[in-house]
């Protein structure tokens with residue numbers, strides 16, 4: 001069932017694991033001979049893949065010398081690195097069954113167990129373990145942070161808010177993330193209770209006045225409540241704080257009562273006022289022009305932007321799509337041949353500073369690693385004009 005090479009690798013890693021565990025044990029000066037024997041027996045059971053027997057021996061060693069708890073954690077870490085998550089989970093479960101476990105050891109075992117459950121895809125068990133840990137140690141910032149990330153993945157925003165509130169109270173930090181979580185909660189409640197959504201967005205705005213996210217939520221809930229003027233001013237405040245929102249969220253200005261021509265001219269003035277954000281505002285302007293039935297003018301606008309910034313691939317993509325949609329006449333297509341050639345390439349204009357993954361649209365939370373406020377415009381991709389013309 002195993003190929004020879006697989007078996008060799010398996011045996012080699014297991015041997016290294018056992019050796020390291022042994023070295024850890026024997027390097028402790030206070031380790032008695034009996035404890036060493038128990039460890040040796042434990043490691044032998046590890047090798048023969050009998051976790052329960054291994055644990056019994058390792059426990060005996062641990063009773064002889066409390067400092068050897070570290071060895072359990074080292075062993076679990078090795079198992080984890082080998083991909084043997086079930087083993088690491090078993091070790092922690094068994095450890096937690098021991099009566100009179102020192103408080104910090106228990107806490108650490110619970111945290112590692114919760115994280116291993118999460119890595120194994122057992123989200124419910126991970127949740128239960130985090131809840132138990134936090135009921136015993138409500139101010140454990142490491143656990144609060146890890147649990148919040150799990151809740152974010154599960155999109156349980158209301159519990160994530162509660163956990164983050166505790167984190168803020170404990171560490172005095174994290175108001176920015178709390179504001180984001182309140183906004184996510186508002187997004188969920190908006191369709192059924194726009195007033196509640198508005199209240200959540202207002203609270204988020206008070207917590208983090210510089211963030212664009214609460215302004216977007218204020219605008220959306222104002223729209224849901226039919227308050228167009230409030231929506232307009234909240235949208236302008238959102239775009240002031242985060243211009244990258246312009247191409248998508250900025251178009252809500254039309255829902256808030258602006259005509260396409262009014263929106264297009266406002267985007268144009270913003271593009272001029274903020275030279276560094278000219279790209280996203282020009283994209284938004286082009287979209288407003290299209291909605292106003294002025295596709296040809298939209299193409300001109302984008303082409304002018306591309307003359308200044310040839311590497312602005314989103315504009316290239318937008319021009320290409322407009323041409324394909326059949327707006328301008330056939331003869332124009334020849335002039336834009338290089339644009340059409342690049343249409344097949346993915347435009348990943350945003351990069352996460354935490355995980356380095358790239359994404360096509362701006363978002364407050366990284367879709368890859370879950371970090372908040374880490375997406376930014378990627379350095380402009382070199383556009384190879386010569387290759388496009390070839």
Ligand SMILES: [Zn+2]
Nearest residue numbers: 352355366369
């Ligand atoms: Zn990321």
